Amino acid sequence: AQSVSQHNHHVILSEAASLELGCNYSYGGTVNLFWYVQYPGQHLQLLLKYFSGDPLVKGIKGFEAEFIKSKFSFNLRKPSVQWSDTAEYFCAVKPPSGSARQLTFGSGTQLTVLP
Amino acid sequence: DAGVTQSPTHLIKTRGQQVTLRCSPKSGHDTVSWYQQALGQGPQFIFQYYEEEERQRGNFPDRFSGHQFPNYSSELNVNALLLGDSALYLCASSSTRLAENYNEQFFGPGTRLTVL
Numbered sequence: 001a002q003s004v005s006q007h008n009h010h011v012i013l014s015e016a017a018s019l020e021l022g023c024n025y026s027y028g029g030t031v032n033l034f035w036y037v038q039y040p041g042q043h044l045q046l047l048l049k050y051f052s053g054d055p056l057v058k059g060i061k062g063f064e065a066e067f068i069k070s071k072f073s074f075n076l077r078k079p080s081v082q083w084s085d086t087a088e089y090f091c092a093v094k095p096p097s098g099s100a101r102q103l104t105f106g107s108g109t110q111l112t113v114l115p
Numbered sequence: 116d117a118g119v120t121q122s123p124t125h126l127i128k129t130r131g132q133q134v135t136l137r138c139s140p141k142s143g144h145d146t147v148s149w150y151q152q153a154l155g156q157g158p159q160f161i162f163q164y165y166e167e168e169e170r171q172r173g174n175f176p177d178r179f180s181g182h183q184f185p186n187y188s189s190e191l192n193v194n195a196l197l198l199g200d201s202a203l204y205l206c207a208s209s210s211t212r213l214a215e216n217y218n219e220q221f222f223g224p225g226t227r228l229t230v231l
Contacts, residue, residue, distance in 0.1 A: 004157075036222075043119075044158070044205065044222040090157050102148065102171060103207075103220060105157030 002027035002093050006106035013081050014114050021076040021109050023091030033074040034092040034103070035065055044090070050074065061085070083115045117142065119208050119223035127229045128196050136191040136226045140208030146170075147189040148220060149181060150205040158205055164189050165211065193228075201230045 007022040025031065035047040048059025055067040065076045074091060091106040120139045128134050140147050146165045150158035160173035164183035183189045187208075193200055204227075207220035 006157075034219075043224040046219065046221075049219065092157075102160035102163065102173060103150075103158070104160070105150075107155075107157045 002031065002095070002104045004091050004093055004104055004106035006089075006091055006109050008109045009107070010110045010112070012112045012114065015083055016080050017113075019076070019078040019081045019085075019111070021089055021091075021111070023074045023076065023106060025072050025074065025091075025093045025104075027072075027093060027095070029095065031093045031095060033065075033067060034094070035059065035063070035074075035076050036090045036092060036105075037087045038090065038108075039087045047076070047089075081111070081113045083113045085111060086113045087111060119206055119221050121204075121206050121223040121226050123226060124224070125227045125229075127231065129231050130196055130198060132196050132230075133192065133194045134196060134228060136193075136204050136206075136228070138189045138191070138206030138208075138223060140187050140189070140206075141221050143212075144208035144210045144221070145187050146209045146211055147183060147187065148207045148209070149189070149191045150207065151175070152203040152205055152225070154202070161191070196230045198230050201228060203227050 003026050005024045033050040036044045037047050047063050050057045050067045058064045063078050088108045088110050090108045092103045094103045095101045122137045148163040149161040152158040161175050162172040167183045178194045180192045203225040205225045206223045209220045
């Protein structure tokens, strides 16, 4: 069974600081990788996803993530955070066999951006 | 185009009671998955429905059951509620037919269940 580890439970940054959130997964095969964001009072939204190809993927709102297969990692980055990025961020993995497979989520990282 | 909708938004029950939560998938989607998100945790997979059958199940007791209707909407039922069942219950839909976003699940706003 796959598992996901998010190393930071709570990250506090000032506006314009750079962000990197760690995500490591364990799974003995090919996976699809996702980052979801949950803004206060809102539903989970997809930030970006990796299925194959270029390991550097760009998502919405200036976020990007790099898949490093040798490290089983899929870290999320943003060069300059804004106050509106305050939210909870979840990394998730799924075997690539279509939609008929469950997402496995990490425990999440709460990001607080101070104005 | 409506996204994934869930009802009710909030629910308060007492221990031992039964609850039914409802989900309508995004238009064009035929697969519904249910997740439980406890406070401070990531969502945990409960089960998935496709073609009106449970296709995959996570590590949840059989007090948790579900159903999918011909219009692809779904219900989650929880019997004999425990305090530990208090959580946000999320529904996610996906499509086995659409090449685009084939592997992507879209989430609803969730139902907040409180068991007293």
